[in-house]
Amino acid sequence: MATYDAIVIGTGGVGSAAAYHLARRGHRVLGLDRFSHGHDQGSSHGQTRMIRQAYFEHPDYVPLVKEAYKSWDALESEIRTKLFHRIGLLEVGPPDGVLIPGVLASVEKHNLTVDRLSENDIRNRFPMFRSPSGYVGIFENDAGYLLVEQCVLAHLQLAQQHGAELLTDEKVVEWNATSRGITVRTTRAEYSAGQLVVTAGAWSEEVLASLGTSLRILVKHLQWYVSPSSEMQQQRGCPTFFFELPEGCFYGFPQIDHRGVKVAEHSGGVEISHPSRLEQRISQSDQQRLDNFVSGCVAPLTTRSLDHKVCMYTMTPDEHFIVDRHPDHHNVCFAAGLSGHGFKFACILGAALADLATQQTTELPIDFLRANRPGLYKTD
Ligand SMILES: Cc1cc2nc3c(=O)[nH]c(=O)nc-3n(C[C@H](O)[C@H](O)[C@H](O)COP(=O)(O)OP(=O)(O)OC[C@H]3O[C@@H](n4cnc5c(N)ncnc54)[C@H](O)[C@@H]3O)c2cc1C
Missing domain, CATH: 3.50.50.60 (FAD/NAD(P)-binding domain)
Structure with a gap:
């Protein structure tokens, strides 16, 4: 043996x-x-993963994510390939929701640098996005994405x-x-x-x-949408984005290649009892939720999608x-x-x-x- x-x-x-x-x-x-x-x-899998320091889930993650930044940098140096794109993250939500107060808790506890944006600031600085009335934003310059x-x-x-x-x-x-x-x-x-x-x-x-352990498996869909305008391209300064809305939390990435603009829902998801039960197709209601987010909040996108992938979240209680x-x-x-x-x-x-x-x-x-x-x- x-x-x-x-x-x-x-x-x-x-x-x-x-x-x-x-x-x-x-x-x-x-x-x-x-x-x-x-x-x-x-x-x-699915091309990209968001990386950020102002961690809305809990400030305890911040020291660990700072170590992760160093570790990704070291990996990039050793492999001599760019894996981490620091293009910034726009987060939008109600001032009293989960996202914005969570981000600010980490910012304050760990002295992180972010830009706080009013509704007007979001409109002026990021005209490609629309946010509901009364919502505010945070821009984290040092955030971005990893090529997963x-x-x-x-x-x-x-x-x-x-x-x-x-x-x-x-x-x-x-x-x-x-x-x-x-x-x-x-x-x-x-x-x-x-x-x-x-x-x-x-x-x-x-x-x-x-x-x-009691772990739940949630099915998640990634959808790549067509953007007829160049505003959503990474080279044109489009950042990664995360929105907390009354209907759920949605996020996406700029267009980085021919595949289009990737959008997904962080909230919700159908639960399956085992990975072997994972189905590759997207239901009409999951598709509709993503289309609604795109047409409501991401101005330059059509709801025509170019690609789709299924992935699993493994959730602890x-x-x-x-x-x-x-x-x-x-x-x-x-x-x-x-x-x-x-x-x-x-x-x-x-x-x-x-x-x-x-x-x-x-x-x-x-x-x-x-x-x-x-x-x-x-x-x-
Ligand atoms: C759609 C989606 C979007 C996400 N977005 C983000 C994001 O923006 N930022 C972020 O930080 N995280 C994000 N995540 C979460 C993150 O991607 C996952 O938490 C992480 O990739 C999980 O890694 P893992 O090693 O636990 O699982 P995996 O990468 O799935 O690795 C588990 C491996 O174990 C193997 N395996 C299992 N059983 C056996 C066995 N019996 N014998 C041999 N091999 C076995 C599997 O084949 C698999 O390769 C996202 C996840 C999904 C699904």
Whole structure:
């Protein structure tokens, strides 16, 4: 049986980064994935992911996202390819909603620099967008987007260059941990290692069944719309955008290539019991919600779409990630339930998991993501 220092189950967003950090530190790593590298069956595909520091979800994420910025910069330098486009983010919402007060809480607690925009400021500075009356905006200059598949592939390419063995189209069917080490059985073979890192995305509940976490899988649609005007192009200064509206939260990216302007809904989403139940088509009502956002708030867009992709959010009950050592096995650590906002952290969570696997602890600020918080388990 082939033996390694560490095995990573799932080499998507976070697992690719964990494999990279482990290999870079000189460990013998095996990364296993049930699909091919950079595939579109999980949660890390669809061209782009937003990255921002003024974190409306909770100010606790800010120190971690600052570390993530450094880590993406380091990855870019090593791979010599641009992955992170700092083109700014316009956020629009009611002054007493969830988004604007949440952003301002992080700004104030962590002394971040943003521009506060009145309704008029939004109209004058960003004429391509329309916001409901009485809404305000925030512009975060240092925010932007990551090229999601390219980030995953960069981590995997460098992991391999640092000596990691990466196997694809090989599903893990069972793992066992004892005080002496771990064994992993796949559809093809059996492997052993000193440490196990589980980063199985939407399959986390299945792969980490003994943990008993309560995770929900939500189906999310990405739609690329036709823009007849050049106003929505990145080169013309169109930023990423996020709107909190009475009907839900919607976001999008400027046109970066022939594919058009990508728009999606952050709120809502149909729940499925298992990733195998994911259907590729968009329902009429989901399509209508996106079309309504586009025609109401994004002036230069038509509602003709050029492309569509389906993706999954894996939600924890409190919508914060779980990143920790397994409570029953000192040699197993995991990241799960990235709740629709985890990609920007993928690189740094990979580093944190490499720390947990090799040193049992990390100095990275992930304490608030521990597995022992109340309400995370089916039995809670
Ligand atoms: C539509 C959409 C938009 C998003 N927008 C943003 C955004 O703007 N900003 C942001 O920060 N985040 C965003 N997110 C969230 C972010 O993309 C995810 O949180 C993140 O990509 C999840 O990474 P992961 O490694 O947990 O999962 P994945 O990348 O899906 O990786 C899990 C991997 O495990 C593998 N696997 C599972 N089970 C097994 C098994 N038994 N054997 C072998 N391999 C296995 C899978 O094949 C997969 O490759 C978005 C998510 C979606 C779906």
